[in-house]
Amino acid sequence: MTPDSKIFVAGHRGMVGSGVVRKLKAAGFTNIITVRRTEVDLTREEPTLEFLMDQRPDVVVNSAAKVGGIYANNTYPAEFLHENLAMGLNLVHGSYKAGVGRLLNLGSTCIYPREAPQPIPEDSLLTSPLEKTNEAYALAKIAILKLCQYYRKQYGVLFHSAMPTNLYGTGDNYHPENSHVLPGLIRRFHEAAEAKKSEVVVWGTGTPLREFLHVDDLAEAVLHLLSLENPPDWVNVGTGVDCSIRELAETIASVVGFQGELVFDPSKPDGTPRKLTDISRIRETGWDAKISLKEGLERTYREFCEGLADGSVRL
Ligand SMILES: NC(=O)C1=CN([C@@H]2O[C@H](COP(=O)(O)OP(=O)(O)OC[C@H]3O[C@@H](n4cnc5c(N)ncnc54)[C@H](OP(=O)(O)O)[C@@H]3O)[C@@H](O)[C@H]2O)C=CC1
Ligand SMILES: C[C@H]1O[C@H](OP(=O)(O)OP(=O)(O)OC[C@H]2O[C@@H](n3cnc4c(=O)[nH]c(N)nc43)[C@H](O)[C@@H]2O)[C@@H](O)[C@@H](O)C1=O
Secondary structure (H helix, E strand, O other): OOOOOOEEEEOOOOHHHHHHHHHHHHOOOOOEEOOOOOOOOOOOHHHHHHHHHHHOOOEEEEOOOOOOOHHHHHHOHHHHHHHHHHHHHHHHHHHHHOOOOEEEEEOOHHHOOOOOOOOEOHHHOOOOOOOHHHHHHHHHHHHHHHHHHHHHHHHOOEEEEEEEOEEEOOOOEOOOOOOOHHHHHHHHHHHHHHOOOOEEEEEOOOOOEEOEEEHHHHHHHHHHHHHOOOOOOEEEEOOOOOEEHHHHHHHHHHHHOOOOEEEEEOOOOOOOOEOOEOOHHHHHOOOOOOOOHHHHHHHHHHHHHHHHHHOOOEO
């Protein structure tokens, strides 16, 4: 990739896509192209192919997806499988047809088996059953990871994937039900503190373990992976550190300044018990996360409050 490479970032209005665009601009890339969903719906084959044939980018970053937390994944499995498969198929096949030489596809660590060894190595893929709450999403992500691997093997194009752990940060979705745990709890604790409530409900038992990576660290990993001459077909991207949902909730309560009680609701699903990534493979190539959870949370809460004030936050 050179500074004038034509780079198409799909999903540029989302948390990851906007983070990647920010990082590309900061690194001096000048020929970044984007398109809104209202102009090109990436679940539709014809307009996606037309756009790619017309633009003929050198590089594509696939950060477009239907994304949500445990409730959204569990409630809308048909859309999670259908839309994510369609977007992935159209972007990967369309990129091949349009002569794109390099494509980086974003997956997720939910592709690994529910009972994978911890920390999870890349080669545990497809060794045992998936976690049921996000099976639909994971199936779509696995299919597109494999599609990239097969195009690379069969046609020699450099199509590869990154598997990030749970992400958070600038541009996240703060919807009360459909968001992930970290933005969901920031909003709930903030509203409880404002309303001087005595308790906040946290879904599940609080015992599941999760790993959280700031989107700016992920965006650096994306640029790093795009700079490798011979990147792995897929690679984990994480911090290598996890914490329980109870610990996360207590840290968010302290950052937000909520002093009441935490009430766990075990009628809500816990999801996978643990998904800590084995990050030795990406570390060996020279990338490591820089932003600690505490630092990232403080920054994210500051940005959430600013976003509430200026109306830019995704509620
Ligand atoms: N958030 C997380 O914790 C994690 C995310 N990832 C992966 O990172 C990638 C990006 O996720 P994230 O940024 O969080 O998600 P967001 O929901 O923030 O962004 C998704 C983007 O995809 C776009 N999009 C969705 N459907 C379509 C469509 N039919 N046509 C065109 N564009 C569409 C959205 O457009 P619009 O703005 O118009 O809605 C949005 O810009 C995904 O592949 C996800 O699986 C992986 C691990 C964890
Ligand atoms: C990134 C990843 O994200 C998803 O997997 P997940 O890690 O299970 O997602 P989550 O962030 O929604 O929940 C993590 C844990 O936290 C608990 N929890 C407590 N209170 C709230 C709460 O208020 N909201 C949410 N969402 N969860 C809560 C919740 O019960 C669970 O135990 C998949 O979409 C998957 O496809 C994927 O890729």
